[in-house]
Amino acid sequence: MKIGVCIKRVPDTETRIKIGADGKSIDESGVKFVLNPFDEYAVEEALKLKEQAGGEVVVVCLGTEASQETIRTALAMGADSGVLLKASAVPLDPLVVARALAAELEQGAFDMILFGKLAIDDYGQAVGTMVAELLGLPSVSAITRLEVTDNTATAQREVEGALEVVEFSLPAVVTAEKGLNEPRYPALRGIMLAKKKPLEIKEVDLDQGGMEVVELTLPPERKAGRIVGEGPDAVPALVDALRNEAKVV
Amino acid sequence: MCSRLYRDSRKRSRKQKTVSMASRDLLIPANFQVALPRDQLILEDPLDAERIDVDVLFVGAGPAGLAGAVRLAQLVKQDNETGTGLGDITIGVLEKAGALGEHTLSGAVLNPKPFRELFPTLEDSGFPFRTRVEKEAIYLLSRSRSRRLPTPPTMRNHGHFVASLCEVVRWLGERAEEAGVDIFAGFPAGALRVDGDRVVGVRTVASGLERDGSRGSSYMPPTDIAAKVTALAEGSRGMLSQAYLEWQGIGSANPQIYALGVKELWETKRPLDKVIHTMGWPLPKDAFGGSFMYPLEPNLVAIGLVVGLDYHEADLDVHELCQVMKLHPLFRPFLEDGEMVEWGAKTIPEGGYYSLPLRRYGDGVVLLGDSAGFVDVPSLKGIHYAMQSGIFAAHAIFAALKHDDSSATRLAVYDELVNDSYVIRELYRTRNMRLAFKNGFYSGTVQAGLMTLTGGRFPARRIGMGLDSEAPRKPPQRPVFAPDGELTYSKVDAVFKSGNVTRDTIPSHLIAGEKVNADVARFYAHMCPAAVYEEVDGALRMNPPNCVDCKATDVLGPRWTPREGGAGPAYKRM
Structure with a gap:
């Protein structure tokens, strides 16, 4: 089984965000970046599928040079290889990102493609589903359980007051919700092995798409x-x- | 408001002195401490079959360990270019913080010398420094006044740079990784693995344990790492370093003594254009220490207070003194309407020349940086010594690898290189300066002046020092400190600003003695800057997740032991 996981480098959840001097971006000095927590669920689920059915796990990341470190984290968890679609910046417009990822994934003959349900930096929640649409694949979002048998899969989604069970055929795209699993920490040995795993860097030239950041502001301070x-x-x-x-x- | 509380208490304490001294005994911290848990820190059983093998392992990704790893990688690369090289050499660095720099804290005004030696092709502007020291001033403080003093020769910082050691360490880490070094952040070394007298590697600490010691869902077992040479660069009061020295019976002329520094980072409205040091208030006259205020940027200011842990009052509280200090007219105008963005604390080994271990090497092991005690108190510097010791260790280790012999005899080259260098020359010149202050500020100042004039030849003998934990303490007298939340902060608020998000269910890593009574519990509560200790109904209550790994507790109170990776503070620009 060939499994693709799309991941993103985001500021750590513990970061106290400061707005940059331009008023349109965050001040990155002293900010720690991590693998998007929802993507950790996706990586973990991919590794479980591989452990169960064999095959390989490829992580794909669209980001700057620094995203290599994020890919290495996924490789240290156990993924087999990584692809960095290297851009000078990650556009806010999800369609631009989805097109770049779909173009890469299209060539991969993946049986299953996983995303986190959203990235905690922009909360867009759009790219996974858009990629499915661009690739013409079934898409199930925000899953909390996944079972795969041969060429079909069953996923569970938490909807208002109920559980929704969805059956679909592979290949397919799913996005992971919190609760799907408990992501493993990279072990020492995994980190050592990760340095020697293949990481391919492909330059991509992206336009900014139809969205522009006009202003960033912090949420109002909470009253005591x-x-x-x-x-x-x-x-x-x-x-x-x-x-x-x-x-x- | 707070300073008035202190003033009142001082008056009262003077009046009550004779009464309280007669009715209550002096407190000697050593009487309540447990011994170093050597059985836990040195393991003699064979290495695990599932172990990871590296050629050289640096324990601690601070300036010493990273400078050593970078230099060693450079030497191996040069050697391999000759055609008769060592081939593939695996260099690993273990770090207990979740990410590089998160447990790193220093002032810091930095001497760039070892940077130039490590990276000869880079200009100073290529190093991760913030500003060059252009102006500096030193003041003697009284409660409401400050008197500018001439800068002593040891404290002149011309040609030095203000830097954040967090940033320096992250930068050095990137250089090390570029050079092919494997850095493992989030993996503390919990024990030395030994075979006879030889150090053969370390065992990491298990993670994911619950408070009762059971395995949680994210449990990860410890890993053995075998290495031909283990370089201990754990920083101040390193546990494996202490255990090794004790196990091998390696002494020093004087025991190591420590100071505790509490540091804050402020975004200020008013710019600061010079490096400031102070002496005197708010410290009692019989305590050794001083404050600093450094501009990382004109409006980003590091401020801190450092106090020797041989202080004489059981309720001396470095965090509280640092808070009160900020209200002084020298500091207040800079901080007012600003924001405290980070807080942290760390001990500093202050013993200098006479506290250095008599040997800093052994079979399969070398001790670097603060773990060995390479700090010069009169110039307030140790980072460049730490890096320099790492560089020297790299040369000795490289020679050992070339001879395929990492015995003590080979690694003795490390001590020789350090002994022949400016590191020991400078430490020898100032050998008695910190020690002169053991009997108070004024006699210390006079003696230190004479030492400067005589190039260290006065006095003609070593000033003896005892352990910090054996210095007697007058019983607690001070009232409860009330922070204002704007310029002054409680310890709990401070710990939040250290970025500490250690999980609450982590097992305790602190070992308290059994005889601890209410007075001792209160002494611990004041000693610890991070509110780990409280006195509740006459007993000691511990909040281990608050711990920021400053190690003051290990010097004076409950023993500190390594805990799971990523626990503790998450400093960003300290």
Whole structure:
């Protein structure tokens, strides 16, 4: 089974974001970059599929030179090879990204292509599904369970108040939701092996597409909390505050 | 407000002194400490069959370990270009932080000398420094005043650079990886693997353990790494280094002594154009230390306070003193309306020449940088010594590899190179300066002045020092400190600013003695800058996930042991 996983390099979730001087990008000084957490689920699921059915796992990343490190992380987890589609910047327009990835994946004869359901930097949640569309493949998004037998697969999705079970044929594209699995940490041996695994770098020339960042702003600061009282006597005051001030009940 | 609290307490403490001294004994930290857990740190059983083999392993990706790894890779490459080279040599670097630099903290004003030696083709502008020191000033502080002093010759920083050691380490890591070095961040060395007297590698620490020691869902077993030479570059108060020295009975003329530094990074509204050092307030007269304020950028300022851990008051609290210090008219105008963006703490080995281990090598092992104690207190510098020791170690290790012999006899070359270098020459010249301050600030200043005038020949003898943990402490007197949340911060807020997101369910890595009483618990609570210790109902309560690995606890309190990779702070620009 040949499995493709598309990954992205994003700022660490613990980063306290600062807006850059241009007001349109984040200030990257001192920012740690990591493999997008949702993509970790995708990599883990691909490795499980490989362990179960054999085959190979190829990670594909569209990003700058620095994304090599992100690919190495996936290789250290256990993926077999990596492809960096090297661009000077990652465009915000998901269609531009999806086209570049689809052009690469099209040649690969993959049985299964996995994405994280979204990247935590732009929360776009679009690229995986767009790639499926461009490749003319079935697409199941935000899955929390996946089973593959021969050329068909069953996935589970969490929808409002219920579970949706989807059956589809391979090849297909799925995007991973939190809860699909627990991603493994790269072991020492894995990290050593990763340095020797093939990582192909292909230059891509991208236009910016139809989207432009006009401005970035931080969310408004959270107001300090307030203790309305203690014990059962405080319940009416709390309910009142939640209903009339916070307007959440 | 806070400074007034302190003033009041001082008056009270003076009045009560005789009473309290009579009614309560002096506290000697050593009486409440457990011994170094050597059985845990040195393992004599055979290496695991699943082990990883490297040729040379550096333990710790700080300036010493990375400079050593880079130089060794350079030597191997040059050698291979001759045609009769060693061939493929695997150089590994283990680092306990989740990513390079996250456990690295220094002032720092840096002497660029070893950078030029390591990277002769680069200009100074190619190094990861922030600003060149153009102006500097040193002040003696009283509570509300500052008096400018002439800069002592040892503290002149002309030609030096202000830098963030985090950034320096990340940059060195990139150079090392380019040179083919394997860096493993997030893998602490938990124990030395030995065979007879020979060090044959290390064992990493397991991760994913639950608080009760059971295996969680993300459990990863420890890994043995075998190496022909293990270079211990663990930094200040390295556990494997301590265990090795104790195990091999390698002493020093004086025991190593330490200082604790608390540092903050501020984005300021008012620019700073010079490097500032202070002495005096807010330290008691019988404590050794001082403060620094350095501009990384005009409006990005590092500020910190360093205090010798041989202080004499059980409730001396370096974090709190650092907070109060920021309210002084010298500092306050710079910080007001600014934002504290990072906080951190670290110990510094301060013993100098007489505290250096009598040998810094053995069969299959060398000790580098802060682990060996290469720090010059009078000039407040150690980073360039750390790197230089790494470079010398690389040359000795390379020669050992060429002879296929990593015995102590071969690795003794390392000590010879260090002993013949400016590192030891300078440390010898200032050998008694820090030690002169053991009896207080004024006699120390006078003696240090004489030492400078005589080029270190006064006094003609070594000033003896005891362990920090054996220095007696007057019982706690100070009132509770109340931070304002704008210029001054609680320890809990500070730990948040260190980037520490250690999981709450991690097993405790701290070993406290059994006799700890309420007074000792309060002493620990003040000693620890990261709110790991509290006194609750007369007993000690520990919050190990708060620990930022400064190691002060290991010097004066509960023992520190290596814990799972990535735990602890996540410094960015410290």
